[in-house]
Amino acid sequence: MVLCAASVRAAEKAPAGQARGVSGEAAVLAPGTSIAVKDASRVVVWLVPAESVQAVSVSTSRPHYRLVQRNKRFEPGLLVVPVGSVVDFPNADPWFHNVFSLYRGKRFDLGLYQAGAQRSVRFERIGPSYLFCNIHPEMTGVVLAVDSALFGVSDASGHYSIAGVAPGNYTLHVWYENATPESLQALQRQVTIESGSQTLPSIAVKAVKQAPAEHKNKYGQDYDPDTLRTDY
Numbered sequence: 001m002v003l004c005a006a007s008v009r010a011a012e013k014a015p016a017g018q019a020r021g022v023s024g025e026a027a028v029l030a031p032g033t034s035i036a037v038k039d040a041s042r043v044v045v046w047l048v049p050a051e052s053v054q055a056v057s058v059s060t061s062r063p064h065y066r067l068v069q070r071n072k073r074f075e076p077g078l079l080v081v082p083v084g085s086v087v088d089f090p091n092a093d094p095w096f097h098n099v100f101s102l103y104r105g106k107r108f109d110l111g112l113y114q115a116g117a118q119r120s121v122r123f124e125r126i127g128p129s130y131l132f133c134n135i136h137p138e139m140t141g142v143v144l145a146v147d148s149a150l151f152g153v154s155d156a157s158g159h160y161s162i163a164g165v166a167p168g169n170y171t172l173h174v175w176y177e178n179a180t181p182e183s184l185q186a187l188q189r190q191v192t193i194e195s196g197s198q199t200l201p202s203i204a205v206k207a208v209k210q211a212p213a214e215h216k217n218k219y220g221q222d223y224d225p226d227t228l229r230t231d232y
Contacts, residue, residue, distance in 0.1 A: 018166060018167070018195070019163075019164045019165060019166045020164075020165060020166070020193075020198060021161055021162065021163045021164070021165065021198065022161070022162050022165045022193060022198050022199065022200055023152075023159065023160065023161040023162070023198065023199060023200065024045060024152075024159075024160055024161075024199060024200035024201065024202065024203065025158050025159055025160075025202050025203070026040055026043040026045065026154045026158045026159075026160060026174075026202070026203040026204075026205060027040055027158050027202070027203070027204045027205070028040045028043065028158070028176065028178075028204075028205050028207050029204055029205065029206050029207060030207060031206075031207050031208055031209040032209070036158075036204075037207070038156075039156050040154055040155075040156065040157065040158035041153075041154055041155055041156045041158075042077075042078050042153060042154065042176065042177065043153070043154040043158070043160065043174065043175075043176050043203065043205055044078075044080055044144055044146070044151060044152075044153050044154075044174065044175040044176070045151065045152050045153075045154070045160055045162070045172065045173070045174055045200070045203065046080075046146045046147075046148045046150055046151035046152075046162070046172075046173050047148060047150040047151075047162060047165060047170040047171070047172055047173075047191070048147060048148045048150075048170060048171045048173065049148075049150075049168055049169070049170055050168070050169040050170060050171060050190070063085075064085075064086045064087070064088050064120070065079060065081050065085055065086070065087045065088070066087070066088050066090065067079050067087055067088070067089055067131075067141065067143065068089075068090055068092050069089065069090070069091045069092060069093055069097045069099070069133070069139070070092040070093060071093065072093065072133075072136045072138060072139055073139060074131055074139060074140070074141030076141075077140070077141050077142070078141070078142050078144065078153065078177075079141070079142070079143050079144070080143075080144045080145075080146060080151050080153060081123060081143060081144070081145055081146075082145070082146065082147075082148065082149045083123065083124060083125070083126050083145040083146065083147055084122065084123070084124050084145075085122070085123055085145070086120050086121070086122045086123075087120065087121055087122075087123060087143055088118055088119075088120045089110060089118060089119050089120065089121070090116075090117075090118040091113055091114065091115055091116065091117050091118065092115075092116075093115060094115050095115065095135075096112050096113065096114055096115075096135060097112075097113065097133050097135060097136070097139075098110065098111060098112045098113070098133055098134035098135055098218070099119070099131060099132070099133055100131075100132055100133075100134055100218040101129045101130055101131050101132070101143075102218060103130045103215075104127060104128060104129065104130065105123075105125060105127045105128050105129030105130065105143070105145070106121065106123050106124070106125055106129040106143070106145075107129075108121050109134075109218055112134075112135075123143055123145040124145075125145060126145050126146065126147055127144070127145060128142050128143070128144045128145075128175070128177070129142065129143045129144075129145070130142055131143065132215055132217075132218075134217050134218045137215070137217075137223045140215075142177060144175060146173070146175075148173075149164075150162050150163075150164065150165055150170075162200075165193055166193070167193050167194055167195050168192070168193060169190065169191075169192050169193075170190070170191050170192075170193060171188065171189075171190055171191075172187075172188065172189050172190070172191050172200065172201075173188055174187040174188070174203055174205065176205045176207070178207045178208060178210060179205050179206060179207060179208060180206075180208055183205070183206045184205075187203060187205065189201070
């Protein structure tokens with residue numbers, strides 16, 4: 001996917017003016033068609049101000065985000081954070097987990113840790129980091145680091161909202177896991193938020209057909225069937 005120019009710049013603060021919430025609608029088109037699918041969730045939209053910008057610093061103080069391991073799932077399955085943010089990974093299950101990410105984005109391995117424990121990762125690289133558990137292959141998730149604090153994620157109906165947007169000029173960016181970098185780049189556009197404007201242009205994301213997701217463990221091997229039969 002294409003997120004922004006090589007020289008990454010982002011707004012830590014919105015342009016001067018009265019900040020407000022803006023909203024928009026996103027549709028996801030079925031592969032090879034112009035027909036919208038029923039579930040338009042997990043489309044990420046963010047705004048990068050065209051004025052009064054400053055380079056993102058990974059040392060900038062930010063609140064911690066949380067991505068919980070519960071019922072052998074990552075909650076939420078998609079977490080969007082400003083680049084440089086720290087994400088806490090608490091284990092709320094009664095068994096061990098081993099969270100890792102070796103596919104694009106931030107590469108890390110949190111090792112094996114028990115129920116009630118927590119480990120943390122700073123995401124200083126823009127883009128998606130795909131998450132897995134080395135014990136439970138059904139656990140998958142994504143942390144998407146973006147170059148702005150102004151972002152929203154669509155619900156099943158395609159609606160999204162972005163808080164704290166001041167009047168001004170912005171570049172609108174879009175990310176969707178099941179889309180090509182070229183189609184996402186084509187959705188990038190310049191938008192102007194005026195004092196009375198609260199609605200962003202509609203977005204239609206072209207989905208691509210993908211094979212069922214399969215992945216190896218952190219050693220690049222298939223998951224051990226004997227291990228998978230145990231209750232942990």
